[in-house]
Amino acid sequence: MKVAALSGGVGGARLLDGLAAALPPGALTAIVNTGDDFVHWGLYVSPDVDTVVYTLAGLADEARGWGLTGETFHALEATKRLGGESWFALGDYDLAMHLSRTSALAGGATLSQVTARFADALGVRARILPMADAPLRTMIDTDEGLLGFQEWFVRRRAQPAVRAVRFAGAAVAAPGVLAAIDEAGVVVIGPSNPYVSIDPILSLDGVRAALARRKVVAVSPIVGGRAVKGPLAEMIQSLAGRTPSAHAVAAHYGALVRGWVVERGDEAGLPFEAHATAAVMRDRADRRRLAEEVLAFAERLA
Amino acid sequence: MKVAALSGGVGGARLLDGLAAALPPGALTAIVNTGDDFVHWGLYVSPDVDTVVYTLAGLADEARGWGLTGETFHALEATKRLGGESWFALGDYDLAMHLSRTSALAGGATLSQVTARFADALGVRARILPMADAPLRTMIDTDEGLLGFQEWFVRRRAQPAVRAVRFAGAAVAAPGVLAAIDEAGVVVIGPSNPYVSIDPILSLDGVRAALARRKVVAVSPIVGGRAVKGPLAEMIQSLAGRTPSAHAVAAHYGALVRGWVVERGDEAGLPFEAHATAAVMRDRADRRRLAEEVLAFAERLA
Numbered sequence: 248m249k250v251a252a253l254s255g256g257v258g259g260a261r262l263l264d265g266l267a268a269a270l271p272p273g274a275l276t277a278i279v280n281t282g283d284d285f286v287h288w289g290l291y292v293s294p295d296v297d298t299v300v301y302t303l304a305g306l307a308d309e310a311r312g313w314g315l316t317g318e319t320f321h322a323l324e325a326t327k328r329l330g331g332e333s334w335f336a337l338g339d340y341d342l343a344m345h346l347s348r349t350s351a352l353a354g355g356a357t358l359s360q361v362t363a364r365f366a367d368a369l370g371v372r373a374r375i376l377p378m379a380d381a382p383l384r385t386m387i388d389t390d391e392g393l394l395g396f397q398e399w400f401v402r403r404r405a406q407p408a409v410r411a412v413r414f415a416g417a418a419v420a421a422p423g424v425l426a427a428i429d430e431a432g433v434v435v436i437g438p439s440n441p442y443v444s445i446d447p448i449l450s451l452d453g454v455r456a457a458l459a460r461r462k463v464v465a466v467s468p469i470v471g472g473r474a475v476k477g478p479l480a481e482m483i484q485s486l487a488g489r490t491p492s493a494h495a496v497a498a499h500y501g502a503l504v505r506g507w508v509v510e511r512g513d514e515a516g517l518p519f520e521a522h523a524t525a526a527v528m529r530d531r532a533d534r535r536r537l538a539e540e541v542l543a544f545a546e547r548l549a
Numbered sequence: 550m551k552v553a554a555l556s557g558g559v560g561g562a563r564l565l566d567g568l569a570a571a572l573p574p575g576a577l578t579a580i581v582n583t584g585d586d587f588v589h590w591g592l593y594v595s596p597d598v599d600t601v602v603y604t605l606a607g608l609a610d611e612a613r614g615w616g617l618t619g620e621t622f623h624a625l626e627a628t629k630r631l632g633g634e635s636w637f638a639l640g641d642y643d644l645a646m647h648l649s650r651t652s653a654l655a656g657g658a659t660l661s662q663v664t665a666r667f668a669d670a671l672g673v674r675a676r677i678l679p680m681a682d683a684p685l686r687t688m689i690d691t692d693e694g695l696l697g698f699q700e701w702f703v704r705r706r707a708q709p710a711v712r713a714v715r716f717a718g719a720a721v722a723a724p725g726v727l728a729a730i731d732e733a734g735v736v737v738i739g740p741s742n743p744y745v746s747i748d749p750i751l752s753l754d755g756v757r758a759a760l761a762r763r764k765v766v767a768v769s770p771i772v773g774g775r776a777v778k779g780p781l782a783e784m785i786q787s788l789a790g791r792t793p794s795a796h797a798v799a800a801h802y803g804a805l806v807r808g809w810v811v812e813r814g815d816e817a818g819l820p821f822e823a824h825a826t827a828a829v830m831r832d833r834a835d836r837r838r839l840a841e842e843v844l845a846f847a848e849r850l851a
Contacts, residue, residue: 288649288652289655319621319623321620321621321623321641321642322624322641322642324642324645325641325642325643325645326645326649328645328670328671329645329649329667330666330670331645331648331649331652338623339621339624339627339641339644340623340624340626340627342627342644343625343627343630343631343633344627346591346628346633347590347633350590365631368630368632
């Protein structure tokens with residue numbers, strides 16, 4: 248059975264790592280948010296795609312929660328000395344990805360092609376599809392104006408209050424994205440931020456319609472009323488006007504998701520089928536255990 | 550008295566460092582070869598300008614003879630892992646220069662402006678002028694075809710035999726270059742390769758005419774029949790059909806240079822006024838000592 252999984256950065260990437268371990272080779276296709284992609288130091292940076300590639304390659308810094316293990320920041324240090332922009336930390340090893348990608352894109356390759364080539368070079372066996380080759384940018388409409396996602400999240404530390412999330416650009420899925428959903432026995436939505444990691448994927452032409460024909464299960468990114476990582480709790484309050492909860496996330500997706508995997512205790516009152524378990528992945532064994540539970544739960548769903 | 554100095558990479562940069570130490574602040578203008586500039590990993594790299602900036606900033610790795618002291622090569626390592634180009638070693642600290650410059654050039658700045666800004670940020674007091682803002686590329690005509698300088702020198706390790714050196718592009722000096730020569734009481738040609746470091750500067754419109762009106766002294770890059778660094782000895786044999794010697798270098802420049810500073814013993818038979826001394830700079834004290842001898846010798850010249 249084929250599995251497609253929609254993912255943002257860290258949380259989604261960790262579940263993908265578990266799914267890749269739990270499934271036979273070739274069964275998993277990851278469809279990854281590119282709404283936060285941006286150009287920094289003249290380089291094309293694709294934060295969620297890189298997090299997924301690095302996590303599946305076993306190169307991610309698990310303790311810090313972003314970037315590469317053993318990373319150094321010498322180019323950043325020297326950039327500061329030259330008076331350059333230093334609000335976004337690109338590491339030295341990581342730079343190779345952005346440099347190689349930027350050159351390849353300038354040479355006419357697509358983001359999908361480049362991602363496949365680099366994932367292969369790093370020994371990743373799962374198929375990783377950026378959601379789109381054409382730019383579709385997540386813009387945060389705030390009290391202080393419209394900001395690019397990284398501008399808002401990293402440079403402004405998610406401080407300006409969010410009024411709305413918008414997507415600017417072409418809503419065209421990358422080659423293979425719709426087919427991967429159509430061919431999947433189960434589609435998994437990872438524990439990623441629904442507003443800025445999953446909604447960009449859902450906004451692509453044809454994705455919602457394709458998902459409506461499939462069995463979709465999701466893992467809650469809210470555990471015991473708190474976001475495992477990132478600004479989701481605050482976004483639920485400002486965008487949905489609700490108390491952060493697995494329930495609020497489930498309400499956001501509505502009938503698109505057939506079954507929910509949530510933290511024990513978070514299933515109470517959930518108007519969908521649910522599997523309650525330990526939903527936070529603390530190590531690689533935990534990822535595989537959670538992935539296996541997600542797949543078994545999906546199988547039990549009618 | 551103002552001094553202008555023409556320079557390529559390491560040898561020229563070391564003499565510049567000595568001249569900067571020997572002269573009052575503001576007296577020295579370095580005019581630096583940009584014929585070897587090239588694009589690598591999508592970044593604009595200016596090897597001689599960078600060597601001069603780093604050397605004058607006290608950041609150059611003196612033992613290795615190129616790049617920055619304490620440099621690391623993590624981006625290069627990761628680029629190899631991705632299957633990218635690794636024949637030219639860009640270090641992590643050094644990358645900041647190329648990234649910042651490439652972005653600034655893309656934003657409409659000139660190479661001169663960017664160089665001035667970075668030299669200032671690194672605390673360099675001498676004025677550093679790239680010879681040209683427009684591209685003028687040194688091409689090596691070899692038995693195996695026409696190669697870019699770095700392609701020939703680094704990638705092919707200077708192996709293909711050289712038939713001729715050509716300059717492709719606009720022969721337009723950067724703003725300030727001709728004026729710096731016109732205002733100089735002495736022009737110093739550093740111990741750089743005449744064919745690929747100094748000739749590109751001499752090929753610019755107006756430079757030879759401006760130099761003909763000034764007192765020009767040069768330091769020989771050939772010492773006891775050998776090049777201190779690089780492929781000059783072989784180039785003298787293949788391009789001039791002569792045995793490598795200070796004499797052969799002096800014959801190349803002809804009447805343009807009024808006086809020569811050479812290694813003791815190399816002055817015999819030289820058909821120009823000469824100052825014989827220890828011409829190899831082994832440390833920073835040596836640079837200053839040689840620079841002071843060059844300036845005193847120039848003063849003695851009629």
